[in-house]
Amino acid sequence: MKRKIVFIMNPISGTTSKVGIPELIDRTLDKEKFDYEIYMTERPGHASEIAIEAKNAGVDIVVAVGGDGTVNEVARSIVHSHTALGIIPCGSGNGLARHLMIPMNLRKAIEIINVCEIHALDFGIVCGHPFFCTCGMGFDAFVSQKFAEAGKRGPITYVQKVLEEGVRYKPETYELQDENGTNRYKAFLISCANASQYGNNAYIAPQASMRDGLMDVIIMEPFDILEAPQISIDMFNKTLDKSSKIKTFKCKKLHIHRKSPGVIHYDGDPVMAGEDVDIEIQEKGIYMIVNPDANKRLRRPNVLQSAAADLFNEINVVRSDISKQGRHIIALSKVLQRKLNL
Incomplete structure (x- = not known):
């Protein structure tokens, strides 16, 4: 049939x-x-x-x-x-x-x-809104709002908004409660990732999986304008989790308290939310068609020839992305530095 x-x-x-x-x-x-x-x-x-x-x-x-x-x-x-x-x-x-x-x-x-290879995968819910890649608050959501208002799409517009708005954005203090306890952080942004990236190969959570029943929580500490280009390049290079400005952990449920209501985003769509934000993962809650070749790579990591070919292709993709994005990031940063007399 x-x-x-x-x-x-x-x-x-x-x-x-x-x-x-x-x-x-x-x-x-x-x-x-x-x-x-x-x-x-x-x-x-x-x-x-x-x-x-x-x-x-x-x-x-x-x-x-x-x-x-x-x-x-x-x-x-x-x-x-x-x-x-x-x-x-x-x-x-x-x-x-x-x-x-x-x-x-x-x-x-x-x-x-x-x-038509179909797997049951995880998805997340934030304040009642389902998300499949990421949700977040702080600068993460602030830029999503500015990006939505920009009219023009694409990675360069996103990077431009990051650099333009980052100069003026003030970090906030958040209280995070998960299964292991409560901690307070002063953060530039907090992102909760079910999948690894925002899009355009910008990896906010390089280790995130849609198969583990957990979200990756990324806390980005405040940084100055001179550090922004490297953080952005780390994102495109899948090494953001190695940055000294990043703290990360995994959990199934998360409660975040902040001082006042504000914008959050789910999969890049901005929406207003209150002081208290609840996020959770729904394990294996949606069926999706997946790439069977990507699947085989995950199941058979010891097949060296296949892994080497995949790695070579990935390196070429990442190299191309870094080259294109890095040039624009650094150029925009220099413009901002001159405007600020840095």
């Missing part, structure tokens, strides 16, 4: 046209395995409506065709159900797709759907 798939496409996510995607799906999807329909979203929240209808109709797979916002909207509508999430990444960050090693090449992403 064929599986039923519903593709939910956000025509305005990301920075590229999606005009040719329906034809690409028709040409690439294995029609001996699947019957499919494609729906275009028309307004905020429409992706969620379509996903809920598909889930209630017993559709096997719902595929989010868009960026992290579309992915979150679709995914949160099918948690704790037998309907699986697929992703064709078309956004500006594509954090969840990158963590799952879903190819950025659209044809290859559809081929991953054809293989």
